[in-house]
Amino acid sequence: MTSMMKRGWLWLLMLGTGLARAAVPLDSMPVMEFADDLFSRGDYYRAITEYERFVFLTPESPQAGRARLQVGMCYYRGEKWEAARDQFLKLKEQYSANPEGRDAWLMLAKTYYRLQKYTMAEELIEEFIRKFPNDEHVGDALVMKGICLARFGNNEWARESFRSVPANSIRSSDVDMLLGQVGRLDDVPQKSPGLAAGLSAVLPGAGQLYVERPRDAGISFLINGVTIAGMLAAFNNHEEVVGCLFGLVETSWYFGNIYNASMGAHKYNSRQRNSVFDQMEVNCGLLKDAQSGDMLPSVGLKVKF
Numbered sequence: 001m002t003s004m005m006k007r008g009w010l011w012l013l014m015l016g017t018g019l020a021r022a023a024v025p026l027d028s029m030p031v032m033e034f035a036d037d038l039f040s041r042g043d044y045y046r047a048i049t050e051y052e053r054f055v056f057l058t059p060e061s062p063q064a065g066r067a068r069l070q071v072g073m074c075y076y077r078g079e080k081w082e083a084a085r086d087q088f089l090k091l092k093e094q095y096s097a098n099p100e101g102r103d104a105w106l107m108l109a110k111t112y113y114r115l116q117k118y119t120m121a122e123e124l125i126e127e128f129i130r131k132f133p134n135d136e137h138v139g140d141a142l143v144m145k146g147i148c149l150a151r152f153g154n155n156e157w158a159r160e161s162f163r164s165v166p167a168n169s170i171r172s173s174d175v176d177m178l179l180g181q182v183g184r185l186d187d188v189p190q191k192s193p194g195l196a197a198g199l200s201a202v203l204p205g206a207g208q209l210y211v212e213r214p215r216d217a218g219i220s221f222l223i224n225g226v227t228i229a230g231m232l233a234a235f236n237n238h239e240e241v242v243g244c245l246f247g248l249v250e251t252s253w254y255f256g257n258i259y260n261a262s263m264g265a266h267k268y269n270s271r272q273r274n275s276v277f278d279q280m281e282v283n284c285g286l287l288k289d290a291q292s293g294d295m296l297p298s299v300g301l302k303v304k305f
């Protein structure tokens with residue numbers, strides 16, 4: 001009897017404990033807090049697991065949308081752009097009427113920007129501004145739109161977008177800086193690909209020197225000089241076959257040298273413009289999260305998984 005009573009009390013204790021645990025709302029369990037802590041420490045892989053655990057345990061919780069958004073943010077900060085895009089796209093469609101959906105909308109545009117799909121990013125932003133003209137993040141959206149337009153070379157339209165930032169937006173203080181950065185784009189030094197190619201056609205290596213690539217200029221001048229000298233020496237010695245081989249090699253190097261000089265000019269121009277855009281993105285906060293406003297690190301340790 002005593003043994004049966006002990007077992008009975010044990011069952012009652014277990015039942016009471018289970019009921020007590022069931023009575024505690026799962027929303028108050030520390031799963032979300034633990035996930036947020038992992039996220040803040042940059043442990044995005046484990047944070048995803050915890051956010052998804054929270055959604056699985058409490059799919060109807062008011063915090064479920066934020067947990068799903070944080071999964072997308074983990075992918076974004078881990079530079080898993082395609083995974084981030086897919087997550088934000090689902091949230092945009094599922095939660096479009098909620099703050100989480102609007103945050104996901106802007107983060108989707110930022111993800112497309114990171115994928116260098118500036119047209120898609122700009123179209124998403126346009127749609128966001130039309131649908132939510134009074135949203136608190138319209139200023140962010142107009143800044144992003146302006147940078148996308150500047151990426152296309154539409155500097156005047158970019159200025160118009162920056163000037164449209166509402167005066168009550170936290171981005172209004174950045175307008176003058178952004179306009180100044182667009183002015184830098186107008187004055188950024190550029191090299192002519194045609195001139196670079198022409199210089200290298202006249203003197204191999206001259207085009208590379210023009211686009212500020214002295215190492216490539218030296219290599220081009222040396223190789224073209226050696227192959228021309230070899231070709232002339234072979235023909236002078238009546239070694240026509242060897243001379244033709246040198247001539248074939250020289251022809252390839254010569255036209256390759258012209259193409260290399262032209263591409264060098266394009267790369268130079270791209271570097272000059274990108275240096276301005278890099279500064280613009282950091283200064284204007286394009287790297288900020290829509291939901292938290294925290295600046296994402298543009299220089300330093302990058303956490304990937």
